[in-house]
Amino acid sequence: MQRELGRVIEQVSKEKGLDPSLVIEAVEEAMKSAARKTYGADLDIEAKYNEKTGVVDVYNVKTVVAEVEDSDREISLQEARDTLDPEAQIGDELLIKLDPSPFGRIAAQAAKQNIVQKVRDYERAMIYDEFKELHNTIQSGIVMRFERRNLIVQLRPNVDAILPADQQIPRERYRQGDRIRALITHVDESARGPQIVLSRTDPELVRKLFEQEVPEVYEGIVEIKDVVREPGGRAKIAVVSHDSDVDPVGACVGMRGSRVQAVVQELRGERIDIVPWTPDETEFVCRALSPAKVSRVVVDEEAHAMEVVVPDDQLSLAIGRKGQNVRLASKLTGWKLDVHGESDYERRQRESRRSLRxxxxxxxxxxxxxxxxxxxxxxxxxxxxxxxxxxxxxxxxxxxxxxxxxxxxxxxxxxxxxxxxxxxxxxSEAAAALMPEPEEATDTGEDAEAGAEESEAASEEGGAEAAAEDPA
Missing domain, CATH: 1.10.150 (DNA polymerase; domain 1)
Known part of the structure; x- marks a missing residue:
């Protein structure tokens, strides 16, 4: 029995990944709770696990006093010297060992529940502390089940995380058992244990993927200034090199595009534009609108806006599909951008010039x-x-x-x-709408034949008249 308790403590410690001292503390607390239920809640109870014997000794703590007022917590000096410690002095605290055999079934059951609850609390606290340190990192897991369009992902045995529906890349589909990589965005404490929230749409995911794929980014030689994205469609990252010998764009692209393609593949084909950062804001805007070429930029400092003019054949390229390119460029640079083609800009200039004149x-x-x-x-x-x-x-x-x-x-x-x-x-539009439509002349076959016959008869009569008039 004594050795069995030691084995249980050791086994629980290994299974839950807990320090044995925490399990021992849970057992001691459980024994104290059982003793209070048996001997009374007013007693000052202490419990100590004896590693040599493998048992938990339970004690009633009493203070040595000259005159006893509370028999549950105090003992007279004479009694203390006669029964416990011949050298006892007033004010000393003495431990009186209690017999655990009277602990009833209810007390034992309560002790068991206490141990289970304590171990669970320690395990949750350990998981919370561990994953709190992993905040803003990419973790891999297995899709376990679906709950109202949310994915429940197992990061490790007995540790689940949630990937909310609004944090999933549009058009991505998963099945139970699929492996998935996502960014830990939140680790919160709750009554049910740590709540770990994942994301596949957070711009920080792109940054962390480049840190994994590009050694220069991981080492800080190349810095990713900012990341903006429309998940599943397109992303733009601004990069700058702190070493004049290292090209930031080339480092991120890699040999034959191997590095950037690894990130694109992880994001299921999301297009990534790598923009070299510069402190010149006008030049940065021009670079952010790539691959379009910019002809002219008009800056409005008060409105923090720029009017960007591009060649007419580059307008659709600058705006992008459904305005995606200019929208991402605006987010990346922090400027409100208004893009026009050259012909439209010239027309607007003529109108403005005419108005001012x-x-x-x-x-x-x-x-x-x-x-x-x-x-x-x-x-x-x-x-x-x-x-x-x-x-x-x-x-x-x-x-x-x-x-x-x-x-x-x-x-x-x-x-x-x-x-x-x-x-x-x-x-004019109203008059045009009210005008009746012109009737189309349509002859039937009979009308056409009648017309032909009349025409033929008329020609014959004309010929006869001409012959009658001819004296020959």
């Missing part, structure tokens, strides 16, 4: 200065501050105020003209 007294030179500063219409000029306009056109605030008043008149005239054009267009 309608401002009385402004002149072509001032109009061009305002246009270069980002003013695109008389309405924008009318809503501006005189001092700001004065600085742009190199004039006085009084002149600027006069131009702003004239711009308000011009903007009102434009508004009325546009309204009239809309009304005229609407009337």
């Amino acid at each position: 309608r401002v009385q007294g402004l002149g072509d030179l001032r109009a061009e200065l305002l246009l270069a500063d980002g003013y695109k219409s008389a309405a924008e000029l009318a809503a501006s501050d005189p001092e700001v306009i004065a600085a742009v056109i190199d004039g006085t605030p009084e002149e600027a105020a006069e131009f702003i008043r004239a711009a308000a008149d011009a903007a009102e005239s434009e508004r009325i003209e546009k309204m009239v054009l809309r009304v005229v267009r609407a009337i």
Whole structure:
């Protein structure tokens, strides 16, 4: 029996991966609980596991006092010296060994439940501490089951994680038993144990995959500045090298694209654009829109926006499928991007120039200065501050105020003209819709024959008349 308890402690420690001292502590707590149920809850109980004998000794702790007031926790000096320790002094704490044989079935069952609960709590705490350290790392597991479109993934025996539906790459499909790699994004404590949440859509997954595939990234020679992605479709990463001899893009691509292809394969074909980072924000925007070539960039610092002009044949390439390329470039650079083709940009410039030139007294030179500063219409000029306009056109605030008043008149005239054009267009469309459709002339076969006969008779009559008139 004594050796059996030691074997149980050793076996539980190995199976659960726990330190034996934790299992011993659970057994001691269980014995203390059983003793209180048997001898009373008011006693001060201590339990100690004896490794030599393999048993848990249970004691009642009593304090030596001159006059006993609480017999459950105190003992007189005389009694202590007579029965326990001849050298006992007032204030000493003495251990009185209790007989565990009176522990009843209920107490034993409670002790067993206590041990199981304690071991489970220790195991959960150990799992939580372990996986808390693994936060933001890629882990591999096996798909065990499906719960409301969520995947339950076994990371190791008795440790499950959840891959929520919104963290799965669109169009990815898994079956029970499939192996899966995902990023640990959350490790939370709960009443049921540690809650481990995985993700396949987090941009950090791309960063960690490159760290595994590219030694230069892992060692910090090449730094991934930022990652943006639309899971399952496309991703963009900004990279920079801290070593002038190392090309950051080439390091990430690898020999014949082997490194980047390994990442693409793990992400089930997600396209990855590797963009060399630069502190020049305009140049960075141009690079982020690759593979499209940029012709011109107009920066609006106040709105933190850029108007990007590309050749007409590059417009669809710059925008991307359903706007994906420009959307990812905007996220990567942190700038609001407005992409136009060259012909559309020139048309808009002509309209803006025409609108500004309608401002009385402004002149072509001032109009061009305002246009270069980002003013695109008389309405924008009318809503501006005189001092700001004065600085742009190199004039006085009084002149600027006069131009702003004239711009308000011009903007009102434009508004009325546009309204009239809309009304005229609407009337034209309504009139066209109300006009009856022209009837098509369709002759039946009988009508055609009758017409032919009439024509033939007429020709015969004409010939007879001509013959009658001829004297010959």
